[in-house]
Amino acid sequence: MNDSRSWLGLAALVLLGWLVHQLQPVLMPFLVALLLAYLGDPLVDRLEARGLSRTSGVVAVFILFSLILLALLLVLVPLLGKQLLRLYELAPEMLDWLQGTALPWVQKKLGLRYGFWRFDRIKTLLTEHLGQATDIAGILLAQVTSSSLALLAWLGNLLLIPVVSFYLLRDWDVMIGHLRNLLPRKREEWVVRLAGECHEVLGAFLRGQLLVMLALALVYAGGLMLVGLELGLLIGLLAGLASIVPYMGFVVGIVAALVAVLFQFGLDWYPLLGVVVVFGIGQLLEGMWLTPLLVGDRIGLHPVAVIFAILAGGQLFGFTGVLLALPVAAVIMVLLRHVHEFYKLSTLYGESGGDSQESSESP
Structure with missing residues (x-):
């Protein structure tokens, strides 16, 4: 009976994934x-x-x-x-x-050696694409007029x-109450506790991490604009968005900013020092104040898991998968913690330990 329920649950999950994809x-x-x-x-x-x-x-x-x-x-x-x-x-x-x-x-x-970079070919290709990009408005207008139904569908989804x-x-509260009433009475307390942990993780990410990203984007963009960098707003916002992965925003932002400073000011030390100070202040704020205050240690997602979740979600379900990737990954991490606890308490784990102990004691 338990096996049949397990197979039914697995089939339901597969069906749900197929429906989301379709x-x-x-x-x-x-x-x-x-x-x-x-x-x-x-x-x-x-x-x-x-x-x-x-x-x-x-x-x-x-x-x-x-x-x-x-x-x-x-x-x-x-x-x-x-x-x-x-x-x-x-x-x-x-x-x-x-x-x-x-x-x-x-x-x-x-x-x-001379000619190692083959940069002339890269420049030729990039210049050709930049030349083609001048007609992007005409291309978009042609696409819109040729696919008016798709445009109307997109606008309808946006207004929806x-x-x-x-x-x-x-x-919201009414729907949550109905869902709770549908839970099996014997499992209600455990499911509510598990949902509470998932809610804590999701809240920490969706509210905390997004606020951290916004704060870092403001710090980086404002600081780079004060330094006098022409592309300071663009680089600062890019660094803030990349902060969804720990330390990636810092690396992407400071590399892009240093290249832009070298191009705009040359080897002038004051703008270079200003960029380093801006990103240093951003890291200090993130590590000592923003992340402990807004996020804490409740997410528990490794940076590699964050990168994999975003890439896998985008590959499987496109933009919808990107939206779902990190919330689903956070919930999966909560479930995996409970699976690990169940495994440690299971007879399988105990038998493995007992068998290994007996084998070590046997002559």
Whole structure:
């Protein structure tokens, strides 16, 4: 009987994975809405505790999220657009600087033979692609006009996100209560405790780690702009996003910033020192204040596991898999801890220890 239940559970998991893969385009707005509802539920609960109704609290949280999104669209997006255009303008000059200054210096210091880099071929290929990129607006317009149904479907999914988020957020506690009532009575306490651990891990990641990434992006971008780096905002935001993997944001950001400083200022020590100071302050803030305060030690995901989860999720389910990768990996880590505890308490583990002890005592 237990074997049949195990096989049924395994078949249900396989079926669920197949359904997620097949329904991937449809699931994306619902997953984003679920993520927004999960992030907004604590705020609504706090507003309810202060006397607001559930619906009024949801409306207030929606207004807050809308203002944040509007601020990003009005302030951040135009600045990023200007920096991307500036990067596009500087790309040929940066290639010339690499070919004429940086790479010959490295080649001389390392004793490499002449023509080792084959940089002329790389430059030719990149210049051709940059030339083709000038017609990107026309290409996008042609694609939009030729696939208007796909554009309408994309816009429909985008408009569906706030609607689904509103209803999920309004009925969040009711849905959680219904799910709890469906649990087997004998297993309810264990399942609720396990769900609580998963909720703690997910909350630490989704709220804590995202806030850490945002704070680091602000520190890096603001610091690099104060140093005078033209692409400071772009590099700072990139470093903040890469901070989803521990130390990757620091490595990616400081390497990109140092290259940009060398190109813009040459061997001037003050900008180079400024970049080092900015990223040093960012690391000190992350290690001593941001991560202990906002995340703590509750996630328990190794950096290699984070990288593998993101790549595997994107490979299997595309953008939907990227959204699901780290939350699912965090839950799997919680489940694996319990599996490890069950294994340590099982007869299999005890018999292995007893057999090895008997074999060692036997003459």
